[in-house]
Structures are given as structure tokens and as C-alpha cells.
Amino acid sequence: MKNQGFTLIEVLIFTSLISFIFITLSYLAVNSIQNSKIGSHKILATHYGEELREVLRSYKEDDWSGFVASIQIYPNTSTVCYGPINLNGSALTETCSDLTCSNKCIRSQFVVGTVPDAIFKRYVTLSYHPANTSPTDPDPSKRNQLDVDITVEWKEGGRTFTVPLNTVFAQNE
């Protein structure tokens, strides 16, 4: 044969190798882009969590009994959604019936964040600190510590991410 070229097998092996390498590389690239996006969303989520923590702290420092009354910790735990916070008005809140707020905080007015990152759902679980307090104790001084578990949650690429932020509030004085 005068015209020597590649056989079909050679071409097949070559193209499959090349395509395998390309698919791997593009997968890695897409993964890396996704990860850095998730990373920046994590930064924002942490910020919104900290913002809520500071605001709740200022509420409780301002007026402990009013704060406890406003969230109705009954019988001993309560989960509340927090929309965007504007200190000049009252914050938009909604009490959830379950601990993870799976069906709540989804209405558009509860979404936290600015476009194009308006994807965050923010809620806080408040419960009386079990170590030295009893939720049923009629003595109010025994109900002076609250466990505050703030969660910021968002969905991205079919997965749900959460940033938890836990702290304890104690009554001053």
C-alpha cells in the first residue's frame, strides 16, 4: 500500500484518550469554579449569620424579658425565620413549627441577600440552656440563659449548604 495512514483502531484509541483527558480537565475546571462560588456564598452567609447574632444580642441587652416574650419560647424551644434586617423598623419574622424551618422562610420577603446572591434563608433556634436552667421553672431567675443557634441555609447546584453559628445569651445584671 502506497498511502500509509492510521488504522481505525489507532484513531479510536487516540480520540478516546484525548476525549477522556478533555472531559477530566473540564470537570475539574467546572468543579473549581463552583467551589469558589460556594466559597464566596459561604462568606456572605457567615456575614448574615453574624449580623443576626449582633442584632439579637442588642435586642436582648436592650430588654431581656421583652426579647424572651417576643419570641414565645414555648414550651422550651422556638425556631424563628428572620428576613432582611432594618433597625429603623421591626425585623420581619415568622415562627416555624419545626426545628429546621423546612417549609418556612421560603416566601420571597424572607430571602436574605442582594441580587444576584439573594438565595439565603436565615433562621434561629432559641432554647433555654439546659445546664443550669429549667424551662418549666416558675422562678424567672432560673430562665436566664438562652442557647442561640443561628443557621443560614442556601441551595446551590442541587445541594443544600448551611452555615451554623451558635452562641449563648445570658441575662445581664
Place this chain on the structure above:
Amino acid sequence: MKKNKYRGFTIIELIVVIGIIGITIPAIFGIFFTMLQARAKTYVLQEVKRNGDNAVNIMETLIKQRAVGIYSDQTLITEICSTASSQSQLNDQLYFKDKDGAVFYFIYDGASPSKIASRTASATDIYNLTNQKVSVESSFSMQCFRKNTFSPPIVRIDFDVVSYSPTSTRQEENAKIHYTTQVKLRN
């Protein structure tokens, strides 16, 4: 088949090869560019959050731990927010008196990149709360009020931190974070 002394590629082969390269190279560079951009955005956002957190922390701690009174002038003569009715206006400059009777305050410095600075009575005593990579928007406000005459005054702080880079004009690498908090004077 025509006999040819020079064996090489035909024009068709060359066009196909160059065409394929022409499609793949931009795609690869596009992905690469997107990767770099996403990374730059994360970095910028991190920088903005770091600076904002730092500024808010310092202001909160100083006001909470050190301030005993709020005044509307640097010489500490006219006290404001001393009763429930004397609320400060949105753009008022607040001056804080500390335990030793000295003044400290926070100013908005509009010189680019605009920043928040912590100051005392000494003219040289200036401490910037944010660095050169971010600027603070002019909506920065500090307001004091009091729920009732017997409770300590509360200071409300509000500001936006945005990324600052005089050379880059790329919109997608800009980040902005809003900070809002309120602090109650402890003393």
C-alpha cells in the same frame, strides 16, 4: 492519485485542524478566565468582609466598654441622648466621653478611598478602621437614642463597605456588604 514530489498536508486538512484549534483554544481560555474571575471575586469579598468586621468590632468594643456619655461637640459640653426625648439626628457627629473624661469619636473620611477613622482629642491620633483595598460609602451613619430615661443610651451604626481598586473598572469583581448593628453603653 497524482504524483507529488512534496509530501505534506493538503489545504483541506490544514483548514480542519486550524478550525478545531480555533474552537478549542477559546473554550479552554474561557474556562480558565472564569476560574480566575471567580477566585478574584472571592478574594475581593473576603477583603471587604474582613475590613467591615474589623471596623464594626472596634467601634462596638470601644463604645460598649469605654464610653460613658455621648456629646454633640468635641469639648464635651452639650450632652445628647441623656434623656429619652433627646435623640440624635441621622447625620450628627457623635463624640464619646470615656471613663477618664477624655473624648474619642469616629469620623467618616471621604478622601478616596473613603474610610472610617477612630480619633481622640489629639490631632495626630488617627486610626483608620479600614485599609486601602476597600472604601466605605457615604451613607455611614451613627445615631444614638434611649428607650427610657433610666436605661443606658443605645448607639446604632449603619454603613456599607465596597471593594476599592482605582485601576480596575470591572463591575463583576466588585463586592458590597452592608453592616448594621446597635450597641448599648455599659457604663
